[in-house]
Amino acid sequence: MKRSGFKTRARTIDHLGREQVADCPTAISELWKNAFDAYATDVALDLFDEKSPVAVVSDNGHGMSLTEFQDRWLVIGTESKATADPVPKSDRKGLQERVKQGQKGIGRLSCANLGPILLLVSKRSGEDFVVSLLDWRLFENPYLNLADIFFPTIEVTDLEQAFERLPSMVDELVQNIAPHRTPDSNESDTMQRENARRITKAWEDFDNLPERAGGVTSKSIVESIRELNFSLKHLSGWVVAQGDSDSGTALLVSGINYDLRSQLLSPPFTQTVARTRKNFRETLASFLDPFVDPDDGDLPDYFADFSYQVRTWKDEISKTIVGPEIGISRRDVLKLEHCIVGDVDTEGVFRGRIKAWGKWLPDEVKIRPAPDVQIPTRVDTRLGSFELFISAMEFDYMKSTHDKAEHDRFREIAELYAGFMIFRDGLRVLPYGRSDNDFFEIDDRRSRHAGREFWNHRQMFGRIGITRFGNPNLKDKAGREGVIDNRAAKALRDVVVNLLMQSARKYFGTDAPIRKELLPEVKENKKQERDAENRQKLRAKNKRTFARNLKDGLEILPSLVR
Structure with missing residues (x-):
């Protein structure tokens, strides 16, 4: 053996x-x-x-x-x-x-x-x-x-x-490629020479490889090290x-x-x-959960x-491009006209509050998982409870309860920070929330029926809040590109997808009774606002025309008097 x-x-x-x-x-x-x-x-x-x-x-x-x-x-x-x-x-x-x-x-x-x-x-x-x-x-x-x-x-x-000793460290690092080390007390001279020959041969073979990453050679590595x-x-x-x-x-x-x-370049950009x-x-701006309740x-x-920031330096002058004052907060997005705030328990049942068209519903809302959603309960597969926070807006201004200034500001913020993210113990789990990630199938459903499904990455802000203790089976992949696709992760996706679908159908989408009830009034108010705005524009135009005509008339008035 x-x-x-x-x-x-x-x-x-x-x-x-x-x-x-x-x-x-x-x-x-x-x-x-x-x-x-x-x-x-x-x-x-x-x-x-x-x-x-x-x-x-x-x-x-x-x-x-x-x-x-x-x-x-x-x-x-x-x-x-x-x-x-x-x-x-x-x-x-x-x-x-x-x-x-x-x-x-x-x-x-x-x-x-x-x-x-x-x-x-x-x-x-x-x-x-x-x-x-x-x-x-x-x-x-x-x-x-x-x-x-x-x-x-x-x-x-x-x-x-x-930094004074950096040149000698460079010389030492280069010996990984061109070895001429002083014999180690733990190695014989013969072993030292044999290792040196083997390493030299390894780099010769590396240089002869038909495909090397970026054309890297032992010589180019040594040159770049010496140019530090x-x-x-x-x-x-x-x-x-x-x-x-x-x-x-x-x-x-x-x-x-x-x-x-790319962060150091100046416009215009490709x-x-x-x-x-x-x-x-936008990824690093939300490193720490911005949707927690500060109270x-x-x-x-x-x-x-805890503070985090990204700075660029030019001629010893710094500029902050990611920092505590750059981004969004819960207080900012709570002002949006649509909100879902609450918790999902270990059985997949959501309990919380909902705001639709700027008005909080008076009673607590309960949304149960669909009959075909299975919630694993074994210790090694259970999902656990988690927090949920979502805010959204109507991108069509004529259907929104926000005034023009608010609506424009929120659309601008959405261009930078919109997305439905996941945070574990307050720190972001990537890539959830990015526009190219559709873990909860939001864009997929919307492509089939945009009005009914309502939710859209570009117009929603929010997150799922999980914890290491409460959700031990939601583990990161080795490459940190999402959680491992196990039973707990599948259950999380099923529960959240069901919650998004039901909330869209009951409160926000084209099939929602509240939408059918409130939207005509919102549209009528917007029409009146638009008509009033048009009247104001016409008054301003008439005022400018009158002032111009008056000025022209005053210039010729003396000759007319004579």
Whole structure:
């Protein structure tokens, strides 16, 4: 009998990181969630508009020591994400205990999506800075084993030392491709030489591959590493570098991707750039649930203490493009004429309040699941209860109860922030709510009968609020592109689809009795408003005509008098 087991090639990291994460906003969201788990209250993405642009993801969490960096950050799938062990009180920085957002211990690999070269700087309170230089392209070589790749790592007492020693770290990192290491005390000279020959051969074979990602070669990797332009100014937005925090982590990225570069461009934009910028900003603008009730006394403290922002830098001047003052809030969208607010229990029954055409219905509304909707009850498949909040408007102004100014403002907001999202313990689960995601089949149903189905991604704001404790079977996919399609996820979709269909038919769509009752009055009021507006325009026109004629007449009056 022989003992057999898996062996790991280096490109496994490439599969789990750069290739696994769906897109750039998802990658940034994952890194921010890691900062959230580290009890940060301030996270940021800074984009520096330079000849070779640089991106910096930073936070003021508890940071890492050298041992933690080596034994946790560099260990894929750590037990710290899989277990329910609480974060030590000393690491919480006086904050309430938070529910861990990370599940699989691979979120840190998301930074490979942002760009190939990473300089990690981390600091624990009362300890030195830990600095490490990585290049994710090393993991694209299919001939290397995971153990063949190393990253130069140092400890320094201040940030100036980190950048002073960066050239020597570059020389060390290059040895992953052109090895001439000093013999390791744990390895014989023969073994050291053999490993060097094997690694050199691996890169020769890599360069001879018929298809390489983006035409990357060992030479181009070495050249880009040696051209690194990281400097202390790139930490201008990091609260630790500013002296406002004594702990945190900063990830400096070089060779940034297309999505990040698009944020630095000036108009006019191509369609692709405009779409990329819009998707990037609207996704990150709702990183934290904007639909929670601010007057709820049970809200966790991070809804007040946690801040996130994206800034662009040009000539040392910053501009915030995503931040706490940019986006929507529950108070904003509660002013819309249609609303559904309530909870769905473990049996799939909705209980809550409904507003139609600007008026809240007097009684609590109950909507039961359809007879053909099965709600799993087993521990490993149950859905659990969840919150629901939806606000919407009539896009046709003549059918809306809003005045013209309100209607125009809400339509403008809808262009940027409309969507039906999912949040877990207050943080967004992607990709739900994006215009290209139709998990709840909203657009599909509307395409068959727009009036009856009513709901539309472009005119509705809202979310489903789930929790790790209350909905344990709604788990993220490894690539963080939605939840795993298990029994609980199927039940969630069935329950919500039924709720949207029933509410449309009873209260909002063309078949709804309330619509048939109230819409004629709304239309008549709008017609009267339009007629009054037309009369006002005519009066203004007549006034301008009279003034012009009067002026012309006064000019010729003296000659007429003579």
